[in-house]
Amino acid sequence: MIWHPYPSPSGRGWRKAPGEGFCEYANVFVTPLIRPSGTFSRREKDAGQSYTGAMRRFVLFVILLTAVLAPVAITQEANDRRSEKRQLVQELLKVIDMKQFTQSMLNVTFDRLADGGGEPPADMPAEQRKEYDAHRAKQKAEMDAFRERLYTRIDYDKVRDELYVPYFEKTFSADELRTLIAFYKTKEGQKMARAMPELTVGSMMKTMSLLSELGQTINEEMKNEEEAKRPPYGRTMSDLRSMATAAEAYATDENHYPKAGSIREVGAILSPTYIRRMPEKDGWGNEYEYFVSSDLARYRFVSGGTDGIDGGSRMIEPLPAQAQMRVMDKPGADIIYQDGQFVQIPAAAQKEPGAPKDQN
Numbered sequence: 098m099i100w101h102p103y104p105s106p107s108g109r110g111w112r113k114a115p116g117e118g119f120c121e122y123a124n125v126f127v128t129p130l131i132r133p134s135g136t137f138s139r140r141e142k143d144a145g146q147s148y149t150g151a152m153r154r155f156v157l158f159v160i161l162l163t164a165v166l167a168p169v170a171i172t173q174e175a176n177d178r179r180s181e182k183r184q185l186v187q188e189l190l191k192v193i194d195m196k197q198f199t200q201s202m203l204n205v206t207f208d209r210l211a212d213g214g215g216e217p218p219a220d221m222p223a224e225q226r227k228e229y230d231a232h233r234a235k236q237k238a239e240m241d242a243f244r245e246r247l248y249t250r251i252d253y254d255k256v257r258d259e260l261y262v263p264y265f266e267k268t269f270s271a272d273e274l275r276t277l278i279a280f281y282k283t284k285e286g287q288k289m290a291r292a293m294p295e296l297t298v299g300s301m302m303k304t305m306s307l308l309s310e311l312g313q314t315i316n317e318e319m320k321n322e323e324e325a326k327r328p329p330y331g332r333t334m335s336d337l338r339s340m341a342t343a344a345e346a347y348a349t350d351e352n353h354y355p356k357a358g359s360i361r362e363v364g365a366i367l368s369p370t371y372i373r374r375m376p377e378k379d380g381w382g383n384e385y386e387y388f389v390s391s392d393l394a395r396y397r398f399v400s401g402g403t404d405g406i407d408g409g410s411r412m413i414e415p416l417p418a419q420a421q422m423r424v425m426d427k428p429g430a431d432i433i434y435q436d437g438q439f440v441q442i443p444a445a446a447q448k449e450p451g452a453p454k455d456q457n
Contacts, residue, residue, distance in 0.1 A: 178271070185274040186265040187257075192281045193290040195261060196253050201294035207244055209302045211237055317374060329380025330432075331449040333400045334442070336376040336385070337434040340398050343372035345437065353393035360385040379432075381405060388413055397435040402443060404429035416440070422453055 357363035364375030383405035423441040433440040
């Protein structure tokens with residue numbers, strides 16, 4: 098397009114060459130560049146104002162259009178990436194054989210549960226061992242039947258879509274998924290896929306078992322440390338109650354109290370079935386004593402008190418129906434627990450929290 102200068106009342110302007118079709122206000126866009134401000138005609142000013150309004154509306158339209166289309170484009174891009182990742186996840190699950198992988202993990206779990214009882218004692222009598230083996234065989238048959246029925250009812254598509262796919266999509270990028278797919282297609286990858294259930298579920302259950310044993314040991318240590326901080330009277334009376342509870346639980350099963358001549362012997366009978374750890378020494382470091390009647394119908398646990406000297410507590414006599422607890426003023430008096438109640442305590446022991454007062 099060719100433009101030529103032309104005269105006008107307000108000054109020099111520009112006009113289009115003959116045959117060129119363009120906006121009749123074109124001179125308004127160029128004129129400000131070549132003549133001073135304030136020399137425009139009214140027609141030129143009106144044309145400029147009209148153009149400025151139109152231009153503002155056009156810019157506003159572009160901004161609004163961008164605001165509307167940009168999120169759509171971003172959302173579409175995100176949807177495309179999500180769709181790609183989902184396809185990659187599904188390919189990965191197909192490569193590792195998701196159904197077989199799930200069943201293998203369940204198999205490991207069932208097998209560990211079946212072995213949870215451990216091996217029977219080596220010195221178990223032959224007849225008891227026979228009953229034990231028959232019971233374990235019956236349990237295994239029932240578990241196998243349950244397992245097979247479970248496998249026929251699992252909705253593997255639901256497991257894939259609600260368990261595996263969300264986890265893999267959240268955890269791995271598309272490039273990482275491609276790397277995993279390439280690895281699991283190899284011989285080593287297939288071997289890893291078969292070994293993974295044992296490495297994950299099996300090791301986790303074994304770890305839990307080991308940590309459970311360790312946790313019990315630590316808990317016992319902390320309990321002992323806490324007990325060691327307690328005043329001797331309170332600790333001793335707590336021990337006596339615990340030992341008596343274990344002896345009574347044993348009597349419930351056996352219809353008589355343990356036949357033993359020392360605290361170590363009765364501890365070997367009661368621990369760990371009825372009490373995890375049998376206390377052997379009282380709060381002053383003296384060994385507890387255990388006595389049982391000849392008919393095994395009554396028992397007595399005794400602490401020698403602060404002096405550790407037996408104060409004539411070996412004799413077991415039937416307690417009256419409303420037996421009163423004896424409170425001894427002698428500091429070194431024995432602490433006696435018989436047939437479910439305290440029979441005798443030193444007066445100083447009554448100051449301990451939870452100690453019996455006048456009677457049990």
